[in-house]
Amino acid sequence: MITPELLEKYGAVKKSFDKNEIIFEEGIFPSNYYQILSGEVKMSNYNDDGREFIQGIFYKNQSFGEPPLFLNQKYPANAIAVEDSEIFLLPKVNFIKMLEENPKISIKIIENLAQRLYYKSVMAAEISTQEPEHRVLKLIDHGIAYFNFQKDKNGYLINFTRQQIGDLTGLRVETVIRTIKALEKKGELKIINRKVYR
């Protein structure tokens, strides 16, 4: 997260996106650095028959879409507002200038990329070798540490829909629903009027 003051000093502008509005699309070349001021954004892919895979979900103060910006490559996925969102856009040249003039920002960027790489490593191994219950629990436990799940008397509220869990783990909704029920039966999590707690 880069402070709004610094972003604005280098010419970042605020832009509003409606719920479900596309922020950028797979296949286009990046021209901005994006950082969320408010709202929620997902990055995802759609395969040929419309099946979605969610690469990640991002919240307030988080940035997204940097890798292709640094590599001059096309975006490998779409960015879509999950809620009405306000986002800082900083043009690439200004962003690079900011990095050059503020070496400490580089360290922040590195830590951020490292964190995302870590998540992807863990989930990649899960998705390709583990069974549904393991995958879902791993996602949830990661979410408790890194997404903004709130804790109350029932435990952490997992505020993902079953569909989202499926799209993040490579499972179908029905499988997620059945898996969550099985995990409840085993005492790994609680379902209180359809909401999932851990």
Added chain:
Amino acid sequence: MITPELLEKYGAVKKSFDKNEIIFEEGIFPSNYYQILSGEVKMSNYNDDGREFIQGIFYKNQSFGEPPLFLNQKYPANAIAVEDSEIFLLPKVNFIKMLEENPKISIKIIENLAQRLYYKSVMAAEISTQEPEHRVLKLIDHGIAYFNFQKDKNGYLINFTRQQIGDLTGLRVETVIRTIKALEKKGELKIINRKVYR
């Protein structure tokens, strides 16, 4: 890739690893920066029943295992020498000092992490939504761009075993063998005495 001179200036030491020797293990805390001088290294996970998932394969001049080093987190996977290898080890404190004193290195690190994140994004979407033929072709095409595949009169030689392709794509050997045959039949690749070309 950081030049050997700079690495040595900050106290990096060369270490030899035999084929199949473990360089570091999942679950331990990082204490070094690793960069390959010669040889080949894989990072991989093993699930409960011994099934392997290869996170990535690294060659001469490439570094690996940085994310947990920056995050002070445990390694999420094992690093193993695929061939006899010589590797530079630079202790963490020296590495951090080197970064602070050489801001341009940060940019290189960022680009490297960005590249790996890009690969993981692409493969994650493949593994969770695409069928075997699509997955295998994507891996191969990525490999042509980023692994050291050599081109000859038959095309690019894909110097991965069927098992490795399986462990990189989350498929079983038999499935990979059948998939490669199907792809050959469709003219997507060639098999010349058991070697795969594209």
Added chain:
DNA sequence: CTTGTTTTATGATTTAAGTCATAAAATACA
């Protein structure tokens, strides 16, 4: 408040990839 949409839910059925068994060819190695 009513209506339309999304989310959760469950049962029956299908299927693609995994598993198991077995073996030949190639390669490593001692």
Added chain:
DNA sequence: TGTATTTTATGACTTAAATCATAAAACAAG
């Protein structure tokens, strides 16, 4: 050079998750 191990290969069979169908509950929007 001979033996052991790894890699590629194929057929038969099993199975876990996907698919399909259908619906109730919850939520959102006008």
